[in-house]
Amino acid sequence: MTEKTDHKTTRRGFLASGIAVGGAVASGRAAVAGEAEITEMQPWRRNLGDPVNNAPYGTPSQFEADVLRRPVAWLTPDATTAVSFTPLHALDGTITPNGLCFERHHGGVAQVDPEKYRLMINGLVDRPLIFTLQDLLRFPRENRTYFLECAANSGMEWRGVQMDGVQFTHGMIHNVEYTGVPLRYLLEEAGVQTAGKWLLAEGGDASGMSRSIPMEKALEDCLIAFKMNGEALRAEQGYPVRLVVPGWEGNMWVKWLRRLEVGDMPWHHREETSKYSDLMADGRTRRFTWEMDAKSVITTPSPQAPVLHGKGPMVLSGLAWSGRGSIPRVDVTLDGGINWHQARMDGPELDKSLRRFYYDFNWDGTALLLQSRAHDSTGYVQPTKDALRSLRGVNSNYHNNGIQTWHLGKDGRVRNVEVT
Amino acid sequence: MLKLLSILVILTPSMPLAAEPMGLGRVAMPDEIAAWDIDVRPDGLGLPAGSGSVAFGEEVFVENCAACHGDFAEGVGRYPALAGGIGTLTDVRPTRTVGSFYPYLSTVWDFINRAMTVGYGTELSDDEIYAVTAYVLYSNDLVGDDFVLSRENFTSIRLPNEGGFYMDNRAQVELPRFRHLACMSECKSSVEITMTVKNTGE
Numbered sequence: 225m226t227e228k229t230d231h232k233t234t235r236r237g238f239l240a241s242g243i244a245v246g247g248a249v250a251s252g253r254a255a256v257a258g259e260a261e262i263t264e265m266q267p268w269r270r271n272l273g274d275p276v277n278n279a280p281y282g283t284p285s286q287f288e289a290d291v292l293r294r295p296v297a298w299l300t301p302d303a304t305t306a307v308s309f310t311p312l313h314a315l316d317g318t319i320t321p322n323g324l325c326f327e328r329h330h331g332g333v334a335q336v337d338p339e340k341y342r343l344m345i346n347g348l349v350d351r352p353l354i355f356t357l358q359d360l361l362r363f364p365r366e367n368r369t370y371f372l373e374c375a376a377n378s379g380m381e382w383r384g385v386q387m388d389g390v391q392f393t394h395g396m397i398h399n400v401e402y403t404g405v406p407l408r409y410l411l412e413e414a415g416v417q418t419a420g421k422w423l424l425a426e427g428g429d430a431s432g433m434s435r436s437i438p439m440e441k442a443l444e445d446c447l448i449a450f451k452m453n454g455e456a457l458r459a460e461q462g463y464p465v466r467l468v469v470p471g472w473e474g475n476m477w478v479k480w481l482r483r484l485e486v487g488d489m490p491w492h493h494r495e496e497t498s499k500y501s502d503l504m505a506d507g508r509t510r511r512f513t514w515e516m517d518a519k520s521v522i523t524t525p526s527p528q529a530p531v532l533h534g535k536g537p538m539v540l541s542g543l544a545w546s547g548r549g550s551i552p553r554v555d556v557t558l559d560g561g562i563n564w565h566q567a568r569m570d571g572p573e574l575d576k577s578l579r580r581f582y583y584d585f586n587w588d589g590t591a592l593l594l595q596s597r598a599h600d601s602t603g604y605v606q607p608t609k610d611a612l613r614s615l616r617g618v619n620s621n622y623h624n625n626g627i628q629t630w631h632l633g634k635d636g637r638v639r640n641v642e643v644t
Numbered sequence: 645m646l647k648l649l650s651i652l653v654i655l656t657p658s659m660p661l662a663a664e665p666m667g668l669g670r671v672a673m674p675d676e677i678a679a680w681d682i683d684v685r686p687d688g689l690g691l692p693a694g695s696g697s698v699a700f701g702e703e704v705f706v707e708n709c710a711a712c713h714g715d716f717a718e719g720v721g722r723y724p725a726l727a728g729g730i731g732t733l734t735d736v737r738p739t740r741t742v743g744s745f746y747p748y749l750s751t752v753w754d755f756i757n758r759a760m761t762v763g764y765g766t767e768l769s770d771d772e773i774y775a776v777t778a779y780v781l782y783s784n785d786l787v788g789d790d791f792v793l794s795r796e797n798f799t800s801i802r803l804p805n806e807g808g809f810y811m812d813n814r815a816q817v818e819l820p821r822f823r824h825l826a827c828m829s830e831c832k833s834s835v836e837i838t839m840t841v842k843n844t845g846e
Contacts, residue, residue: 301724331759332763346681351665430762431763432758489687491683492686493751497809506734508733509810510812510814513812559835560835563828564827564829615821639840641837642837
């Protein structure tokens with residue numbers, strides 16, 4: 225009787241008895257075989273958790289606090305024309321969570337009031353038009369999953385290894401399910417005149433980002449998107465409306481889209497001449513290199529995701545993509561390219577979208593040179609960095625889709641290397 | 645007729661709609677188009693009336709641009725140089741500027757107007773933009789110090805690297821080379837590490 229009351233009455237009594245029990249376990253530890261994680265009660269078992277709706281917009285577990293976009297300050301002049309990178313080493317599957325999609329802005333992150341949002345179509349059209357966001361929502365819409373890769377992704381590696389982590393060598397990419405209206409519907413609404421062969425897409429942000437897009441592409445598969453992975457676009461991804469240009473370099477996917485002008489020739493604006501063009505070894509420059517060549521990279525293990533488990537079964541994992549189609553196949557080598565193995569392809573083979581691959585093997589604990597090699601649906605095989613350098617030189621800054629090599633040391637550490 | 649209409653009404657909700665105009669949106673008014681249609685093309689389309697001299701451009705530049713781009717457009721810190729580098733495009737470290745790299749002057753006018761004014765707290769008149777554009781030409785030794793740039797003489801100014809650009813030719817130069825059967829075994833006799841990353845001091 226009294227014992228029962230003791231347990232229940234005061235919090236102090238409860239705590240005291242708790243300490244007594246704990247003490248008993250501690251003193252009797254030798255007798256209890258097993259991991260403390262199991263033999264001792266953990267706080268999340270002992271205590272009720274947070275109430276529902278504690279975080280009305282959910283955030284990742286507190287233990288995932290390291291999984292963040294990260295900038296590289298020295299790459300760009302200042303923080304309003306800058307880049308932050310997707311933490312590919314910490315992600316799996318193919319969809320990039322919205323808060324981790326890399327950012328690249330040229331005039332900071334615009335905060336556009338959706339009530340004041342307007343989209344203009346002008347130029348060589350029968351009816352220059354203005355749409356509100358509500359107007360856009362009345363066109364039939366589609367959901368499509370596409371990768372967006374910055375033309376400068378891996379650009380720091382043209383002269384040789386420089387960045388020590390897949391987040392920085394390959395993290396200017398994300399893969400998102402967009403909800404949007406085919407651009408074709410809006411152009412049909414305005415009535416493109418026969419001379420209208422080009423489209424200028426322009427942002428409403430402080431940089432007024434502008435790019436020329438050939439009409440063929442605009443009519444083929446571009447989307448006027450307002451949702452990403454089901455929710456409204458994030459401000460840093462162009463809220464409320466961005467252009468989706470599947471398979472083509474990320475800079476063309478104009479954010480905070482405010483205007484589309486139809487014209488009979490390209491505009492040759494700054495971001496398609498001075499930037500996002502490829503200076504070749506002969507001093508001449510390739511322009512309008514829109515399609516992103518097939519590419520792949522091993523995301524784990526990688527420098528930020530070393531092997532902590534020692535030898536034995538290991539899951540090697542990576543991503544592959546192509547701006548020209550889908551990825552039916554990826555090969556993986558453990559010896560720097562002497563022998564290759566077909567990776568296990570996972571998930572659906574979508575056009576212009578990331579594909580996840582795995583290679584499951586027994587690590588013998590020796591040092592390895594890991595590479596992956598993408599094959600796309602057009603038969604293109606991802607080239608080595610040296611093959612690209614022999615064609616383009618090392619000053620093109622952009623469009624580096626060469627094979628990445630990671631050195632896995634006996635200690636499980638991974639370094640960015642290049643091999644013969 | 646009424647009967648036909650009601651049939652249409654019944655059918656429409658389940659039919660794809662996009663082929664015919666749907667009557668969404670409204671017509672853009674000329675003043676609205678004028679407010680937003682700021683782009684300029686190499687053939688001069690989009691240039692407003694106006695002009696500006698190198699001398700006036702220097703004043704405008706020193707006041708509004710030099711903090712980031714330097715008094716002589718040579719660049720400050722990580723902010724880009726707008727002048728110099730002519731003849732360096734085949735160097736180990738080329739310098740890409742308006743003078744050495746840009747194909748068209750219209751690109752300069754357009755970019756200064758769209759990205760280098762209001763965002764940085766500067767409102768420049770069309771004449772002032774002609775003037776700073778003239779000053780950028782002057783700082784590249786492409787015009788004399790008495791030069792005046794205007795809509796009328798704009799397209800007569802050609803930049804040195806105009807012929808240096810060509811259309812993406814990967815379809816001819818690269819794709820045939822990279823569409824091949826992939827070697828799977830004993831693809832090379834040995835492998836050496838040629839480079840290892842240094843600590844980037846992240």
